[in-house]
Amino acid sequence: MPGNIIDIIANRSRLGPRQKSRLLWDVFRENGFVWTSLLVLYYFSSGIAEASFARLQSLKLKRNLPGTSSLGVNKEIWENWDWQAEGEEWTPSPEWKESLLRNVLRRYIPHGGHIMEIGPGAGRWTGALIEMADTFSAVDIAESCVRVCQQKFATHSNARFFVGNGKDLSDIPDASVDSLWSFDVFVHINIAEAASYVREFSRVMRSNSVGVVHHGTSGGLDGGWRSNLTSQVFRELLHQAGFRVLSEFQTWQDRGQEYPVGLYHDQITVFVSSAPADDSPSHMAI
Numbered sequence: 001m002p003g004n005i006i007d008i009i010a011n012r013s014r015l016g017p018r019q020k021s022r023l024l025w026d027v028f029r030e031n032g033f034v035w036t037s038l039l040v041l042y043y044f045s046s047g048i049a050e051a052s053f054a055r056l057q058s059l060k061l062k063r064n065l066p067g068t069s070s071l072g073v074n075k076e077i078w079e080n081w082d083w084q085a086e087g088e089e090w091t092p093s094p095e096w097k098e099s100l101l102r103n104v105l106r107r108y109i110p111h112g113g114h115i116m117e118i119g120p121g122a123g124r125w126t127g128a129l130i131e132m133a134d135t136f137s138a139v140d141i142a143e144s145c146v147r148v149c150q151q152k153f154a155t156h157s158n159a160r161f162f163v164g165n166g167k168d169l170s171d172i173p174d175a176s177v178d179s180l181w182s183f184d185v186f187v188h189i190n191i192a193e194a195a196s197y198v199r200e201f202s203r204v205m206r207s208n209s210v211g212v213v214h215h216g217t218s219g220g221l222d223g224g225w226r227s228n229l230t231s232q233v234f235r236e237l238l239h240q241a242g243f244r245v246l247s248e249f250q251t252w253q254d255r256g257q258e259y260p261v262g263l264y265h266d267q268i269t270v271f272v273s274s275a276p277a278d279d280s281p282s283h284m285a286i
C-alpha cells in the first residue's frame with residue numbers, strides 16, 4: 001500500500017498493556033514460539049527488520065501458519081485501529097484515489113441495484129458506492145468500523161452496515177447482490193476465510209453480477225503484512241465456485257500515467273457470476 005502507510009505494529013503503540021498482551025498471546029498461540037520470536041525481533045530491531053520479516057513470511061507459508069491474518073488477530077487489530085484519518089492514510093495521493101474511482105470502481109461496478117462492500121473500514125470507498133446503489137450493504141469484522149460508517153452515512157436510508165464473523169455473509173439473503181466491492185481487505189484475509197467468503201459470493205450474488213476484489217499476490221513474500229492468499233489461489237477459488245474471471249491487474253493507465261493498485265504487487269481481480277451462454281453482461285465493456 002501507499003508510502004505513508006501506518007504500519008500495523010506502529011498502531012499497536014496505541015494499545016494498553018492488557019490489549020498488547022492479548023494480541024501477543026493470540027499470535028503466540030496461533031503461530032508458535034519460533035514465529036512469534038521472529039515477530040518480536042522485527043518489532044525491536046529496525047536494523048534487521050527486513051531480513052526478519054522475509055524469514056517469518058516464508059516460515060508462515062512453509063508451516064501453513066495464520067500469521068497476523070487470522071480472524072482473531074484481524075479483529076483485534078482493526079477493532080482498535082485509530083479511524084480518525086478515515087483510511088485516507090493508505091491513499092498515496094488524491095490523484096491516485098480519483099483515478100481509482102474513475103478507472104476501477106465506476107468502470108466495473110454498474111450503477112443501481114444492490115451493491116455490497118466487504119470491510120468498509122471508515123468508509124473510504126463507501127460514499128461513492130452508496131451514491132451508485134439503489135440499496136447498499138456492508139459487512140465488517142470490526143464493530144468500531146460499523147459504528148463509524150453508521151454515523152458517517154446516517155442520512156442514507158438505502159445503506160445498511162453489519163458486523164460479520166469474518167467468513168460468511170449470513171445477514172445477506174440468497175441471490176440478492178448485483179455487485180460486490182472489497183478494497184484493502186482480502187490482502188489481510190487468509191485462504192481459509194477467503195475460501196469461505198467466495199462460497200458465500202456464489203450464494204448471495206445474482207446471475208450476471210460482478211465482483212471487484214483487491215488482494216495480495218505472493219502470500220506475503222513481497223511485504224506489507226499480506227495474508228497467505230496468492231493470486232493463483234484466489235483465481236482457483238473463484239473458478240471452483242463457478243465464477244468467471246474477467247480481469248486481473250496490478251496497475252492501470254490513466255491519461256498517460258500508470259497507477260499501482262498497491263505497494264506490494266497487490267492485484268485487483270474482476271469476476272462475474274456464471275450466466276447462461278446467451279445472457280452475457282451488458283454493462284461489461286472490458
Ligand SMILES: C[S@@+](CC[C@H](N)C(=O)[O-])C[C@H]1O[C@@H](n2cnc3c(N)ncnc32)[C@H](O)[C@@H]1O
Nearest residue numbers: 078087119120121124140141142166183184185
Ligand atoms: C486496511 S482496512 C481497509 C478499510 C477500507 N476498505 C479502506 O480501503 O479504507 C481493512 C478492513 O477490513 C476489515 N476486515 C478485516 N478482516 C475482515 C474479514 N474477515 N471480514 C470482513 N472485514 C474484515 C477490517 O475491519 C477493516 O475495516
